[in-house]
Amino acid sequence: MSTATLQCTSCGKDFDVLAAPLLCGVCKKGLLQVRHNLGRVRERVNRYDIARGPKSLWRYVELLPVERESITTLGEGMTPSIKSENLGKEWGLSNLSFKLEYGNPTGSFKDRGTSVSVSVLRASGAKEVFDDSSGNAGSSLAAYCARAGIACTIYAPSNASEQKLAQTRVYGAKVVKVKGPRAAASRAALRAWRAGKGSYASHLRSPFFIEGTKTLAFEVAEEHRWDVPDHMVFPVGGGSLLLGAFKGFTELSELNWTKGIPKLHCIQAQTCSPIVDAYQRGRSDVVPTHESTTIAAGIMITDPPRGRQVLEALKSSGGSAVAVSDGEILEAQRLLARCEGLFAEPTSCAALAGLKKLIEKGEISGDESVVLPLTGSGLKQVGTLRERHRRL
Amino acid sequence: MSTATLQCTSCGKDFDVLAAPLLCGVCKKGLLQVRHNLGRVRERVNRYDIARGPKSLWRYVELLPVERESITTLGEGMTPSIKSENLGKEWGLSNLSFKLEYGNPTGSFKDRGTSVSVSVLRASGAKEVFDDSSGNAGSSLAAYCARAGIACTIYAPSNASEQKLAQTRVYGAKVVKVKGPRAAASRAALRAWRAGKGSYASHLRSPFFIEGTKTLAFEVAEEHRWDVPDHMVFPVGGGSLLLGAFKGFTELSELNWTKGIPKLHCIQAQTCSPIVDAYQRGRSDVVPTHESTTIAAGIMITDPPRGRQVLEALKSSGGSAVAVSDGEILEAQRLLARCEGLFAEPTSCAALAGLKKLIEKGEISGDESVVLPLTGSGLKQVGTLRERHRRL
Numbered sequence: 001m002s003t004a005t006l007q008c009t010s011c012g013k014d015f016d017v018l019a020a021p022l023l024c025g026v027c028k029k030g031l032l033q034v035r036h037n038l039g040r041v042r043e044r045v046n047r048y049d050i051a052r053g054p055k056s057l058w059r060y061v062e063l064l065p066v067e068r069e070s071i072t073t074l075g076e077g078m079t080p081s082i083k084s085e086n087l088g089k090e091w092g093l094s095n096l097s098f099k100l101e102y103g104n105p106t107g108s109f110k111d112r113g114t115s116v117s118v119s120v121l122r123a124s125g126a127k128e129v130f131d132d133s134s135g136n137a138g139s140s141l142a143a144y145c146a147r148a149g150i151a152c153t154i155y156a157p158s159n160a161s162e163q164k165l166a167q168t169r170v171y172g173a174k175v176v177k178v179k180g181p182r183a184a185a186s187r188a189a190l191r192a193w194r195a196g197k198g199s200y201a202s203h204l205r206s207p208f209f210i211e212g213t214k215t216l217a218f219e220v221a222e223e224h225r226w227d228v229p230d231h232m233v234f235p236v237g238g239g240s241l242l243l244g245a246f247k248g249f250t251e252l253s254e255l256n257w258t259k260g261i262p263k264l265h266c267i268q269a270q271t272c273s274p275i276v277d278a279y280q281r282g283r284s285d286v287v288p289t290h291e292s293t294t295i296a297a298g299i300m301i302t303d304p305p306r307g308r309q310v311l312e313a314l315k316s317s318g319g320s321a322v323a324v325s326d327g328e329i330l331e332a333q334r335l336l337a338r339c340e341g342l343f344a345e346p347t348s349c350a351a352l353a354g355l356k357k358l359i360e361k362g363e364i365s366g367d368e369s370v371v372l373p374l375t376g377s378g379l380k381q382v383g384t385l386r387e388r389h390r391r392l
Numbered sequence: 393m394s395t396a397t398l399q400c401t402s403c404g405k406d407f408d409v410l411a412a413p414l415l416c417g418v419c420k421k422g423l424l425q426v427r428h429n430l431g432r433v434r435e436r437v438n439r440y441d442i443a444r445g446p447k448s449l450w451r452y453v454e455l456l457p458v459e460r461e462s463i464t465t466l467g468e469g470m471t472p473s474i475k476s477e478n479l480g481k482e483w484g485l486s487n488l489s490f491k492l493e494y495g496n497p498t499g500s501f502k503d504r505g506t507s508v509s510v511s512v513l514r515a516s517g518a519k520e521v522f523d524d525s526s527g528n529a530g531s532s533l534a535a536y537c538a539r540a541g542i543a544c545t546i547y548a549p550s551n552a553s554e555q556k557l558a559q560t561r562v563y564g565a566k567v568v569k570v571k572g573p574r575a576a577a578s579r580a581a582l583r584a585w586r587a588g589k590g591s592y593a594s595h596l597r598s599p600f601f602i603e604g605t606k607t608l609a610f611e612v613a614e615e616h617r618w619d620v621p622d623h624m625v626f627p628v629g630g631g632s633l634l635l636g637a638f639k640g641f642t643e644l645s646e647l648n649w650t651k652g653i654p655k656l657h658c659i660q661a662q663t664c665s666p667i668v669d670a671y672q673r674g675r676s677d678v679v680p681t682h683e684s685t686t687i688a689a690g691i692m693i694t695d696p697p698r699g700r701q702v703l704e705a706l707k708s709s710g711g712s713a714v715a716v717s718d719g720e721i722l723e724a725q726r727l728l729a730r731c732e733g734l735f736a737e738p739t740s741c742a743a744l745a746g747l748k749k750l751i752e753k754g755e756i757s758g759d760e761s762v763v764l765p766l767t768g769s770g771l772k773q774v775g776t777l778r779e780r781h782r783r784l
């Protein structure tokens with residue numbers, strides 16, 4: 001039996017996990033989060049039992065809001081972690097490693113979140129789900145829904161990559177293109193939700209999505225023999241991976257399985273940086289920005305629903321936030337492929353471009369350990385690669 | 393210290409691993425294979441030590457011809473293995489599972505072979521390497537060479553997928569397009585080799601490549617708690633994965649770590665099926681076919697250098713061989729994505745289409761266990777997906 005309950009982050013009211021609500025049913029606006037009874041978890045399992053579990057993120061099932069019999073898995077998690085061979089040295093870092101999140105089943109970290117949220121939705125009896133996405137979250141949801149036998153619809157902005165939409169469709173999902181900016185697709189999904197057209201598996205709002213992404217922290221800690229690195233650097237749009245990591249490290253620390261939390265750093269694209277802007281101005285809330293364009297389409301979120309939580313995680317962990325240009329992102333992509341043999345999509349490479357800036361600014365020093373997740377596969381956008389690199 | 397030596401499969405002469413020759417230096421035509429001193433391996437390690445090793449194929453380093461300090465790794469191997477949720481039931485199989493080889497670092501099983509062959513080449517002091525490839529082997533070699541700091545050239549047929557060549561180029565490799573059929577690219581590479589233009593890292597001929605692919609067998613056995621499944625079904629062009637699996641299972645059996653070898657089945661495209669043709673006619677040697685076209689470009693090998701060895705492996709393991717049409721391959725791709733949530737490229741899906749035929753022919757019965765490796769990512773060819781599915 002899972003020890004999990006749901007709690008409203010705004011009014012504090014509790015809900016049952018299997019009701020799988022998206023927002024608080026009482027105050028009608030608060031996002032929810034999963035709370036585990038860590039005392040009971042500790043009675044059942046210790047950190048050394050973990051290694052005997054499956055070779056996927058489900059080895060941490062005792063810390064997830066899912067019963068074993070409801071698990072919907074495509075083998076997500078337990079992605080490779082490899083040391084930098086060349087770039088770290090060049091940039092003066094003695095201990096840089098990459099977590100190859102693009103090795104997940106559909107080619108992005110999103111599979112961590114989707115596996116958990118689809119498992120909960122399936123257990124709750126969902127027959128139809130939908131989400132808004134410019135690409136990776138949509139194709140991930142489509143894949144897990146195919147496996148679970150759940151109908152899936154994705155609301156996508158009209159400028160979404162055709163390659164990513166083709167991947168979404170191959171799993172049998174319906175793609176609805178929404179005219180206007182990325183945010184218009186979000187509004188269309190919210191309308192569908194209010195109209196009761198199934199379950200809104202919002203990767204930007206669902207508490208279950210973050211339960212999945214938190215397993216990144218568990219794996220990083222387990223790989224460090226239950227220690228934690230000094231820094232982690234994330235590309236941030238909605239912030240679901242950074243927030244998942246923050247929740248994961250916080251739970252490990254509360255379990256006394258690890259000590260402390262890495263400094264979590266947030267990297268955004270210069271043309272869409274609401275969280276970086278708020279961080280630099282010392283604000284505790286995010287002001288939505290106008291939509292522009294960036295090569296890093298995966299982090300083009302002008303009004304992140306969890307922006308406030310990201311700012312809190314940066315502050316609480318001692319991390320920071322910087323923005324990078326498209327030129328810096330493409331240069332990072334080139335360096336990563338040529339110096340390390342790793343091919344990640346531009347959105348992921350924003351984090352690498354940001355790492356360079358953090359070193360230059362003195363936020364990270366040469367003897368500190370850094371883990372950088374490579375969130376999405378370069379294959380996701382290989383079609384337009386030469387053109388992009390030529391243009392810049 | 394590795395226990396490995398090289399032996400000519402034709403005249404039996406022994407060679408040193410670090411000389412890293414491609415063909416026998418005495419008879420000038422024999423392909424080489426690695427021989428391990430399994431008695432010495434057994435003294436050093438037992439199968440239960442393996443689980444304490446790294447989360448990559450290098451956990452089996454004692455059975456590989458590489459010293460620890462020469463390892464060039466991108467985290468290859470230890471790919472997810474997942475049970476069929478729907479297709480197996482539909483086809484009357486109670487125990488079908490997929491090995492997600494496309495979760496490897498560059499999106500295909502080739503990374504297993506490349507990691508080992510580049511590790512050996514690096515140890516041997518190679519500065520420039522080349523291969524001929526229509527796609528996956530080329531991008532894999534490019535990635536590992538980038539990591540190892542070795543210059544890389546890929547000879548590609550002029551009709552090779554632009555998406556795959558773009559991936560090869562991103563790692564900094566040079567792509568030389570060769571006019572004519574796939575075999576013309578092979579001849580260009582052989583000419584470069586005879587002219588002494590560096591090391592020919594031929595995935596079709598190198599003994600080290602198969603050392604890497606054999607780790608698939610080790611993982612499947614370890615996942616089955618050191619038992620073996622009844623059947624494995626492979627898409628076959630050059631046959632490097634099937635031959636690797638055969639060598640791996642043979643070594644495990646000789647070590648007494650497992651008993652028996654699964655029946656290994658070979659699936660080819662109807663328009664390029666030299667091995668299936670030889671099998672069906674009861675021949676022990678392969679007659680080259682003329683080049684045609686197939687959607688499964690990765691197995692378009694008209695004259696497989698190891699064709700004879702593949703036939704021997706089929707015979708020795710009790711497996712069989714069938715050919716499938718492009719229409720059957722695309723239907724298998726669609727079913728795999730829609731029923732299982734798994735997206736593999738057409739070449740991989742040839743194996744699934746073949747599995748269906750093997751069941752229909754009675755070669756595989758409902759209560760037997762089957763493992764099917766999904767060799768390459770669907771993302772590798774997503775660009776032309778809709779067009780292909782529409783055309784057929």
